[in-house]
Amino acid sequence: MTSTQERKIRQTGCDARFDNLTRQLYATDASIYQIEPIGVAFPKSTQQASAVIRAAADAGVSVTPRGAGTSLVGNAIGEGLIVDFSRYNRQITDLDLEKCSVRVGAGVVLDQLNDFLRPHGLCFGPDVATSSRATLGGMIANNSSGARCPIYGTTADHVISLEIVMADGRTEKIGPTHESLRVERAKIENLIRAASAEMAERWPPGLIKRWPGYGIERFLRAPNDLTNILAGSEGTLAAIFSAELKISPLPCEKGLGLIFFASVGEAMQATVELLDLKPAAIEHIDRPLLDQTKGQLHFQSARDLLELDTKPCESILIVEFYHDVTERLSILQSRKMGLRTKILTDPVQMDLVWSVRKSGLSLLTGCVGPAKPLAF
Incomplete structure (x- = not known):
């Protein structure tokens, strides 16, 4: 990494580390892969996330968003700048018991959220085995599910809206009630509709889990909702900063x-x-x-x-x-x-x-x- 590139990233005011120890710590996740990044950034706000991602883009440095690093396939590591959303973005706000919704920062851990919801008789349905460390941002990016997917489906089924940071540093809110990214939505819809027949053949109805690729079949059913595309995109389209989520009643008996x-x-x-x-x-x-x-x-x-x-x-x-x-x-x-x-x-x-x-x-x-x- 050049001194000019490092200076541009530091000038954003976002906590950024370029020392060898930090780079080695973030060179691995739960997969078998190892790629040493040039540095790691720890944004505290959407403004800092926007600034550091825009600075990386201007410096010609690739960006990899990261949560807890529990990925088994290496999607939390990369050779450019790692942007860690788990260190500071752990706020749980806007609990609405009537609407059964809550807003979480991307760094909120699943067990932390469920501990917060339990006194209200509520929970977040998808329950990954790594619940003690998996972050909600990572769960959305991977469209995680867990053991109880026959009841709760996958994480994408519980996303109401997302606050995201684009590759050029723009911050946007997306969801069925948001009119943002109209041009992008139209392009995606045209691409998907052209392949709808092949999609119907490859993904027959009744599949609860569908791991590979983007959630294009979900978007086909609800083209006004870009969260269907972001959920499962593994950080390749945008970085997730916070999310409004649906929450479910705890079961009466087990x-x-x-x-x-x-x-x-x-x-x-x-x-x-x-x-x-x-x-x-x-x-x-x-x-x-x-x-x-x-x-x-x-x-x-x-x-x-x-x-x-x-x-x-x-x-x-x-x-x-x-x-x-x-x-x-x-x-x-x-x-x-x-x-x-x-x-x-x-x-x-x-x-x-x-x-x-x-x-x-x-x-x-x-x-x-x-x-x-x-x-x-």
Whole structure:
């Protein structure tokens, strides 16, 4: 990086670091990739974010927006300027209990938001396994979903409006009630409508998750709402500074059905056979993950609950229900799937099971020895 480029970025007043330690810290995320950036900026306001992104553009430096860095595919790293929106943008404001909405800064962590909403009997529906560190800005940029997507869908389904910073430093508010970026909207709509037949063929109705590319099929259904394009764009179109989100009531009741299997294949087949019960979630954990909990005091209570030491298995399905819990758990148990089943309705016990699932990435990447699993 030239001294001229660095000077232009520093002149914005935004906290920017170019030292070796900071560059090394931001050269990685949760993926297998490593790219050292030229520097890292930490904006405190939309004005600072706008100024530093515009300065980077004027200096010919690429920009990569970043949240918590929990990406498994390297979308939080880059060779230019990293703009970290997680350090300062953690405000939760404008809670509207009647409208069931709230505004969050891009750096608000999911667990932080749900802790704020819980006393009001509310939650943010999508629940990624990295909820203790994943930021809402990152969740929107990746259109994250989580275990309970059959109930809540993906993050894009809960976005009302976004405050964004464009590549040239412009700040805009987008959403169905905003008239901003009309030219861009018209261009996108024309491109998408020209490919609508191919889209219908490639994405049949009924898909809950659709990972790759931009949310063009959502935009086709609601062409006045650019949040459908931004959600899932992974920071390639604009940086997200804040968002107005829909929030949901907490479920009145919950129950878990645990089914233990002798093979992963049997568990996958059982997943299909359980769909008629309309579970809120079906999650899978297998022996390599469970073996990582051996000898760890933090997970011993969960191991005892699952009886893993006395009744080992290769695979477990975690099947969660929200409504008509007693009836649906009874039906699940009567089907006598797998080696055995276990029914849980106690909140503490259910949290123990989910804690194992949520720790999956950390458990697997922390395995001892030269052989390591690859996140992808």
